[in-house]
Amino acid sequence: MESLDIYEVLVKEHERMLQAYVLGIVGDTSMAEDVAQEAFIQAYRKLSTLRNKEAFASWLRSIARNIAFSELKKRGREIPTAPEVINGMEDVFAVLDDDKLGDGWEERAAILEKCFKALPDKLRTVCKLHYFEDQLVKNIASALSISLAAVLKRLERARSSIRDCVEQNLGLEGA
């Protein structure tokens, strides 16, 4: 078996995790795809430098993070470089890396889906439109006949509720 065939197994295993992680940073689907793709390429080329094979997922995330930051910088967007922000993201993904939560990553991530489903209808609708269907906030406001500020507020509340629920479900201690 060639090294790329072996690497393909790793790629398939971590692809969805990496996409979710990068989407959390860049918030844009096509950009996230580009970043994830580049991260897989760079990771393959640097694979020999990885000492702890167990830490592949977090190592891959760190590569993707650096690429994402560099892309954001190129586009003049704000970069969340504070270590505490990065640690906060890592808190969630490190727990999801654990096999105990399920065999595949989707299975582990599905544990959190109930947090999303538990959202009040108003918040869930806005979330679906914005995050699932990539609708612009102003379009959502116009479709739901509410103000732009109201959409933003609902998104903020939804994020906060999901975060609280996720922290509870994953047993994350307060920062």
Add this chain to the structure above:
Amino acid sequence: MDAGENKSKRETGREMACEGLVRSQFGRRPSRAGDEALKKLRMSERRSADSGRIWSSTIFKAAAVAAAAVVLVIIIIYASAVPENTSRPAAPEDMAHKPQKRREIRVVEETQEPSVPEEKIPDIARKARPQDTQEKSEEFASVSDFTGKVRVKRGGVEEALREGVLFSIIPGDTVITEEAGQARLDLGSGDTVYLNSNARMSIAGGEEDGILLSVSSGEIYLEKDSEEGSVAVETGFGRVHTHKGRFGLERFDDKCLLSVVSGEVECLGRDENFHGKYDGSTRAWLHRGKGCGEGAKFDPEDMKWMAKMRSRRPHRRPGYGRHDGPPPPGMGPYRRGPRPPGPPDGKPPRRGRRMPDPEMFVEVCRRMVDDFAELDANGDGKLTPDEADGGERFLIFKLIEGFDENGDGGLSLEECKSMLEKMRSFADRYGPSGEERRGPSAPPDEKRDE
């Protein structure tokens, strides 16, 4: 930073993670990133294997190594031998300005937006502005000493410095020190610049009486002890210049700290109200949009990193150090004077040196055009030195110097074709022995009539 702020940032991070999870529809959103990455990696591996075969083919290797050694000589000879008024494709002579143009472009890329309006800049500083350096082609500085990892970026290509080698610096170069790396630059004027770790400094340009540097991150220290000319440093928040003085600059994201150790140093902000003149043992902040602040006293002994760096003995000996083989590009002997003149117009190469068969160069160029796809190992549409090894690598470096018309640091297929045409016209002119073909180029029948 207090605990509350940390907590809030951590929560932001967790929220971002949740947002990513929701956006990816908990892992259900289709993604082609992995497949695309694998596809690219497979393609790259295949190309790399193919190009390895081509680069290592005996004929190509022999021709390339020989060509590497003399291609530059050919370009110089061709440039000086072909009369200017003959109709011919652009000769290397015309192209002699190309690298300089490229440098100019790079200067614009590397140099920060001038922080001072044009009319506010005094003559001394203006003389050293990048646009004035187009004709400057001579190396005017060198990295005489360094510790840790230090790189020089030239034409989009980065080269790590090697121990014992004097690295010549030309306008447009950027010197980059990494973590724990430090470097010392000797300027042609006899002055010195020290770079602390994680610094990035561009050599924006230079004239007889002024040099312009540009620091975009990290810390530098300048010793302008000579009476000759002046040195100006663009920081992005103000331009600092001196005729004679020693000062340090520490560049942060939103401000820059100027520490004047001795001499007189002037700082030009965007507005006259924010200009400043400082003398020894004075420290001042340069702020974005505000320019140069008020000076305050400080102890020059605080700049310990620089003292340590200065105490090291630099490599004074010009040359290639202890390394064998051809020098990498830019690593030539430090030269201050003008380049030695080439052979006189129309004269064959100097006696005692047999010129190599120009047909060989045509063959090398033809192979490069024909096998372009295979040679371009990473598939980016241009041949770069990192896609070849050894003598071939040096050949590519040299060919880029002469034939990279768009200055992107590589040779595209179009550039290779243009190079082939030029080499063909050169071979037609000089013939297989390297001797210039004599006589008119009219058809044989006409010659007989005469």
